[in-house]
Amino acid sequence: MKYILSLFLFVFFLAGCKKDDDFNPFTPRNPDPVNPTTTRPASIGIVGDTADVTKTTSGGVVIMGGGADVDAAFRWMIARSGGGDAVIIRASGTDAYNPYVNRLGSLNSVETLKIDSRKLAEDDGVARIIRNAELLFIAGGDQSDYTGYWKGTKVMDAINYLLTVKKVPVGGTSAGAAILGNFYFSGEKGSVVSSAALTNPYGSDILLYNGDFLRAPFLQSVITDQHFTQRDRQGRLVVFMGRIMKDWGKTPSGVAVDEATAVCIDDAGMAEVVGSNKAFFIKAFSDKAPETFTSNTPVTWNWSGQALRVSAVSAKAAGNKFNMVTFEPESTNGLTRSWWSVNTGRLSMVDD
Numbered sequence: 001m002k003y004i005l006s007l008f009l010f011v012f013f014l015a016g017c018k019k020d021d022d023f024n025p026f027t028p029r030n031p032d033p034v035n036p037t038t039t040r041p042a043s044i045g046i047v048g049d050t051a052d053v054t055k056t057t058s059g060g061v062v063i064m065g066g067g068a069d070v071d072a073a074f075r076w077m078i079a080r081s082g083g084g085d086a087v088i089i090r091a092s093g094t095d096a097y098n099p100y101v102n103r104l105g106s107l108n109s110v111e112t113l114k115i116d117s118r119k120l121a122e123d124d125g126v127a128r129i130i131r132n133a134e135l136l137f138i139a140g141g142d143q144s145d146y147t148g149y150w151k152g153t154k155v156m157d158a159i160n161y162l163l164t165v166k167k168v169p170v171g172g173t174s175a176g177a178a179i180l181g182n183f184y185f186s187g188e189k190g191s192v193v194s195s196a197a198l199t200n201p202y203g204s205d206i207l208l209y210n211g212d213f214l215r216a217p218f219l220q221s222v223i224t225d226q227h228f229t230q231r232d233r234q235g236r237l238v239v240f241m242g243r244i245m246k247d248w249g250k251t252p253s254g255v256a257v258d259e260a261t262a263v264c265i266d267d268a269g270m271a272e273v274v275g276s277n278k279a280f281f282i283k284a285f286s287d288k289a290p291e292t293f294t295s296n297t298p299v300t301w302n303w304s305g306q307a308l309r310v311s312a313v314s315a316k317a318a319g320n321k322f323n324m325v326t327f328e329p330e331s332t333n334g335l336t337r338s339w340w341s342v343n344t345g346r347l348s349m350v351d352d
Contacts, residue, residue: 045095048109055082062171067259078105084134138176194235298345
């Protein structure tokens with residue numbers, strides 16, 4: 001009688017616990033489907049497979065000028081990603097890049113991480129997602145957020161791992177592009193307009209940094225700028241380059257990109273300009289430092305009208321190439337060359 005009662009209670013227990021046809025109380029159940037917003041730190045959305053994949057990648061850097069995104073630049077990165085996992089990082093905004101990037105090529109996944117605190121930037125799970133990426137893109141926003149939240153953290157180390165060790169395509173637009181150079185303007189006291197910078201190159205809002213953030217290949221002597229001709233930023237970039245020469249004794253180069261345009265630099269240092277407008281490659285010379293460059297005094301950087309050598313490359317010209325190793329044009333396609341100089345705060349640009 002005891003045996004029959006025990007068997008009845010055991011069968012009753014099984015019937016009460018059963019929730020699906022393959023349930024077995026003696027083996028663990030499959031985990032619930034992954035919810036990226038709760039189990040993946042900083043994730044605000046993912047398209048595709050959450051399982052990590054391993055793909056063969058080719059390194060590269062994309063400097064995008066802001067405004068409209070450049071499909072061709074994303075396709076270039078996707079091709080170099082091997083179809084792996086794409087990660088978008090930002091400090092504000094939404095996951096709108098996920099469906100956009102996903103439709104441009106074949107990828108295992110596209111995920112957006114909103115890393116808006118140093119706590120998240122020091123999170124091992126956030127760093128792991130970035131390290132596992134085969135493509136990384138830094139969205140626009142405010143570069144002072146990126147430096148404030150990410151500099152000196154595990155997120156910074158993870159980005160540099162992708163750039164220098166794993167060697168995957170890494171790009172950024174607007175503020176995301178502003179931080180890719182070894183030298184960068186932080187924007188932590190707001191933007192800077194050309195007229196003010198040329199009048200006072202040591203204005204309190206001109207805060208520049210040197211070599212303490214990202215280590216992108218071929219950009220170790222470079223400062224970038226974006227929204228370039230649309231926001232009349234030629235003069236301010238000249239001042240940024242003058243500050244680098246005066247303050248650190250370095251000879252910088254500038255890579256400045258118009259809106260709806262991108263510079264794609266491959267792993268050999270060959271750059272191509274894609275999109276709708278132009279990119280500008282500005283070269284300084286170690287023996288041509290600014291003649292007048294002090295606080296509250298208009299800049300003079302003249303050298304008989306030949307202070308800075310500028311190569312402007314049109315994205316509309318097929319086959320355009322610029323060599324980032326020599327910092328000279330590799331092709332004349334879409335190329336316009338000029339000399340820039342400054343005389344008592346006034347910028348002059350003279351084509352060859």
